[in-house]
Every structure is written in C-alpha cells, then in structure tokens.
Amino acid sequence: MKKLIIMGLLAFSFVSLGILTTGCTTQREIAAQKSGAELWAQNCIRCHNIPSPPSYTDVEWETIGLHMEMRANMTSEQITKIVEFLQAAN
C-alpha cells in the first residue's frame, strides 16, 4: 500500500514535470520525458486491450516487456519505464 502511494506521487510528479516543461521543449524531448504510466497508456493499447498491472507478476512483466519491445518497436529505455511502472503498480 505504501509502495502504491509512493508510486502514485512519483507518477504525479512526472506528469506535472511534463506539463510544466511542455511550453519550451521540442516534441522529441517531450517524448523522452514521458513517464512509464504515460508510455503504457499510449502505446500498449495500439494492438490489444491495455493489460492492467495486476494481470501479471513482476517476473512475467520483465518477459512481456522484452516480447513487446520487439512487437511494438519501442526503445529499451521506454520499455524499462513501462515495466518499472507495471511492477510498482501491481
């Protein structure tokens, strides 16, 4: 539970940071600043229903991350952020 609150605060601060810096950065920089939660919500829904964090264990998310990195053609940096978000939220 404590872990969830911390993650929530972290996700919130990442989102706020994104909003605050949107005005003076390029699209590319904005994409690099996206949090795991944002990347998950925006990318993992492209091909199938968005998988919720509790659907899989931490270890399963690691494997799925590698699998979907290839499928979704995303960078390992983006996938790492998504997997960290999913592990913390499940």
Ligand code: HEC
């Ligand atoms: C380019 C399309 C595409 C995108 C984007 C995509 N997936 Fe998938 N995903 C698939 C396909 C196709 C399957 C089922 C076939 C397979 O297992 O390869 C699948 C299966 C899954 C499964 C079922 C377990 C498994 O490994 O087969 C999970 C969980 C999953 N995806 C999570 C994600 C997450 C999390 C993301 C975001 C990082 C994501 N997917 C993005 C195409 C995609």
